Amino acid sequence: MISITRPVHLTYKNIVKTYGKGNHSKLILSDIELQIKGGECTLITGKNGSGKSTLLRIIGGLLRPNKATIETGLITLNWKKYRNLIKNDVMYLYQEPYMFDGTVRKNLSYALHKDQAKEAVDKALKWAELEHRSNTQAKFLSGGERQRVALAQAWLKQPAVLLLDEPTANMDTKSRKRTEDLLSTFKESGTALYIASHDPNHFHRITNHRLLLDEGRIVQTDTNLLNESAQNIKDKSDNNITVLSKQIS
Numbered sequence: 001m002i003s004i005t006r007p008v009h010l011t012y013k014n015i016v017k018t019y020g021k022g023n024h025s026k027l028i029l030s031d032i033e034l035q036i037k038g039g040e041c042t043l044i045t046g047k048n049g050s051g052k053s054t055l056l057r058i059i060g061g062l063l064r065p066n067k068a069t070i071e072t073g074l075i076t077l078n079w080k081k082y083r084n085l086i087k088n089d090v091m092y093l094y095q096e097p098y099m100f101d102g103t104v105r106k107n108l109s110y111a112l113h114k115d116q117a118k119e120a121v122d123k124a125l126k127w128a129e130l131e132h133r134s135n136t137q138a139k140f141l142s143g144g145e146r147q148r149v150a151l152a153q154a155w156l157k158q159p160a161v162l163l164l165d166e167p168t169a170n171m172d173t174k175s176r177k178r179t180e181d182l183l184s185t186f187k188e189s190g191t192a193l194y195i196a197s198h199d200p201n202h203f204h205r206i207t208n209h210r211l212l213l214d215e216g217r218i219v220q221t222d223t224n225l226l227n228e229s230a231q232n233i234k235d236k237s238d239n240n241i242t243v244l245s246k247q248i249s
């Protein structure tokens with residue numbers, strides 16, 4: 001079976017999406033270009049209705065665009081071929097993750113091979129700090145806990161690209177931080193993260209690139225944010241060394 005090579009480096013070009021037909025047609029995305037790279041986190045922001053979820057669902061293979069070209073590094077694909085290729089590699093997490101009837105453990109073991117399920121699910125529960133919830137009916141979990149179950153499901157699948165739609169929308173600061181910690185472990189293992197959030201200040205600890213979507217276009221791109229802060233730290237420590245050497249001399 002063909003799959004995309006990891007770490008991924010995908011380039012999306014000319015993404016166009018309209019909703020409705022004829023006179024009622026509404027242009028949502030107009031000629032968007034973007035890149036997704038393994039081990040990096042991109043935050044896409046924009047006001048309500050700017051098209052963030054629409055874009056994520058196109059990238060996730062769930063929503064057909066009017067136009068789009070995708071370059072994998074080896075081949076150039078149209079969206080339909082791309083969708084068939086990415087099946088197990090790109091995962092989209094809904095803002096309100098759907099839980100099946102049954103316990104948290106059952107939700108996590110779903111689709112796993114029986115022989116390996118118990119051990120894998122035990123590890124996933126530990127990873128997401130959900131051990132105390134393993135026998136709780138998943139439908140009764142809080143929003144934040146559901147989100148952690150969804151992340152644990154993703155952790156079990158280890159997708160090359162993880163798309164997250166407002167993953168911390170209803171969370172308090174502590175839960176948000178915990179989610180960021182979990183997301184950073186995905187980054188460390190080479191997963192590309194693409195997060196939609198209306199708040200540009202969220203996820204700043206893990207965001208490499210920040211895009212602003214407005215009127216169907218990406219109107220602002222801030223890149224290498226973490227490298228910059230690393231550079232700032234280096235500059236500061238260089239300054240400290242200068243100060244220190246002055247004090248010594």
Ligand SMILES: Nc1ncnc2c1ncn2[C@@H]1O[C@H](COP(=O)(O)OP(=O)(O)OP(=O)(O)O)[C@@H](O)[C@H]1O
Binds near residue numbers: 020028046052053
């Ligand atoms: N299936 C649909 N049919 C028609 N219009 C739609 C459909 N889905 C979304 N829209 C419209 O497209 C626009 C963009 O919606 P989208 O959900 O992508 O925005 P968003 O940036 O994710 O918003 P939010 O911050 O509220 O989540 C909105 O005006 C929305 O009403």
Ligand SMILES: [Mg+2]
Binds near residue numbers: 165
């Ligand atoms: Mg949305």
